[in-house]
Amino acid sequence: MSDQEKKAEAKKDETETKSDKIDPTKIKKVSEFAHDCPLTTCRVESSGHYAFAGAEDSNVYRWDLESGEKVALIGHESWIRHLEISADGKWLFTSGWDGQLGIWEVAGQATPIDRPKVEEAKTDEKAKKEDKKKEEKKPERLLNEPPEDAAATLAPTRMIVAHDGWVRACRMSPDGKTFATCGNDKLIKIWDRESLEVIATYAGHERHVWHVAFHPAGKELVSFDLMGVVKVWDLESGKEVRTIDGGIMQGYDNKFAADMGGAREIQFNSDGELFACSGITNVRNAFAGVQTAVVGLFDYKAGKHLRLLGDKGGDFQGICWGVRFHPEGYIIGSAASRGSSGVIWFWKPDNEKPFHTFKTPGGVRGMDMLADNRRLVTAENDGKLRVYTM
């Protein structure tokens, strides 16, 4: 099947499914976009025009989901841990392991890459061998260089040194006026969205802060650290108001004498009664990736852990990286296994076993849902950004 035929098929699938009820049990892949190294995380803007993914080459990539055009966002000096898009959909915020927060125009005008004209393919064997030798001798692509399949590059509007050590996450407030970041300096910072100035700093975690999320009412913020300590902060006073025990999502590996835990993502449901954290539990041999991938579901008001949502078999070894509440009431989680594959799970909030499990070709390190609530975008560790429809 040619590329054009594949696109037509995907389009046909899309059109067909649009008229149907959203059905997670009918999830299937509709398109994929390739990169030459593993992806680390992803985000899709609300119109569904662009999807963004961080990669193990320290760049962020923007894919036009219609045309497939790939633009390299170059500006970080290390890998990208997390992506966030402003409430108005105009700005992308990139959290880097270099301690920097990058701010980019979502639909920014990219600069086309001027590449030398590709020579016509050689036919004789000798010439082919020479070409192969040339290819082998070609120096490895350095980071901060676009790959050959990128059509253009986009520079950041701002790069800000946000934390001492990695910036692990950046999340927008519900009203879009502020955002929060957290990092390895054990701090949480609240920033003014317009001025990009820090307006408050919260200290209190004793280990690295892995993720943060604003409560939908906009008055409180939760933060989750390596040890599963969940703190609730009052945004007006800037004080820590309570702690929730998320220790079930942390473990100490006795053999290797190290802690493993932390929330890879935190999401609230729409009314703010529940929040879900993607991560791990039951650490057995953390250094070989032997722990159970789960989503921890918490009752926000009661301040307690409700249940762990996991695999049907109970022990999917790997890490759950992504979680979303679907407006129809179920929870979607995505994980990377110890091996090279991944999974997308669908749970009812009151049942720890999924009502549907979908296997993905690559381990899923990032997942986002389009505004149509039908399509999911994943960043997978085989270097592919995939779009699935339900």
Add this chain to the structure above:
Amino acid sequence: MQRDIGCNVVDHLVSRRNFMAGTAGALGFSSLTAPTVAKELEKKQRRVLQIFLQGGVSQFESWDPKPNTKYGGPTRKISTSVPGMHIAELLPHTAQRMHHLSIVRSINTKVNSHATSRQIMETGRRVGEFPFIGAVASKYLTPENAPLPGYIHISTRGLSKQSSAFLGAKHNELRLEGVKPPTNIDRPKGLTEENAKRRDALRVSLNSRFATRGQQALTEAYNSSYEQAEKLMARKTLFEGNMSDKDLERYGKHHFGRNCIFARDLLENGATCVKVTHHGYDTHAENFNFHLEQLEEFDHTFCMLLDDLYERGMLENTLVMVMSEFGRTPKINVRYGRDHWGSSFALAIGGCGIQPGAVIGATNKLGTEVSDREVDGGHLFHTYFHALGLDSTQDHDIDGRTIPIGDPAMAPIKELLA
């Protein structure tokens, strides 16, 4: 058939002197009786501090970062106190003390097995049962009247204890699981000191008779365990973990912090070789998070120990090495892990006899192979002992058998020696 499990220490004093290089070679032997001279020489006793990063620390995340390259991962490099020398950003405190240390970046053991690569790095031999660095140091650097066993290994969990090979039980590691006395260090209740002495005299007498029947190696091993126990009982307070708040504040209250304070105190109180194992580097998954956690703990604590050795005038007589059995793969696996890699890795070394601030050898741009001055555990083994003033090209004399101390096919890294 019985193995050689010990040799007569007194018989070998002379031959031992022969292969001690330079004036330091004769340090600390019992023939030196003038109190002031003995005290001065005791202060100059050459010692070894071995920090073993168990599991294989990643060279990319420590001594040989490759930022901005295919396999470099997210780790960046930082400047150090030595102009032009860079190490990984995960070691900011160590970076400021690199003028005390050097780096060897071109180690290739050619094996990816924990046990085999550890054997090569510890014994300098690829095959055969040979003594570990600490056992050799114990045998040749420990004064006869040393107040503590020659080779003490502090580790929070069990590892193989067979480390002295043919050098005998006296030089095997005394393994301590953290800061606590060895088991059974106390005299049994109801046994008075006087009775204990009489009992011990009887034991020595019986052993002497037994030894005349040709069982000398066995009785010596037996005697040495008693001698070691006596030393430990006399220094019991050292093992009780009475650490000052100031030390705990500086080093950290975690196991590694306490173990390093303990190591400092043991070295200061006459131990010859102290090895401290820091666990948690076998990172087949989540390599970057685990190195961040483990090296953060290592970095700060190790620097406090290095500072204390320097400030107390001990560093010039203490060989300090930070090593692993191997490094980790350039390729990052699907679990964000790095696997075993013995083909191109690194260590840091400093103190006694070592030129500080040097970088020996190099790997290629991607870190996939050694590109300059390839060495393996054999070269390093010779280097350690030359730095300590012991000619490792000489032989052990084991009941008349001669066994080369270092691998005869290898030589020290001369440009690393002071």
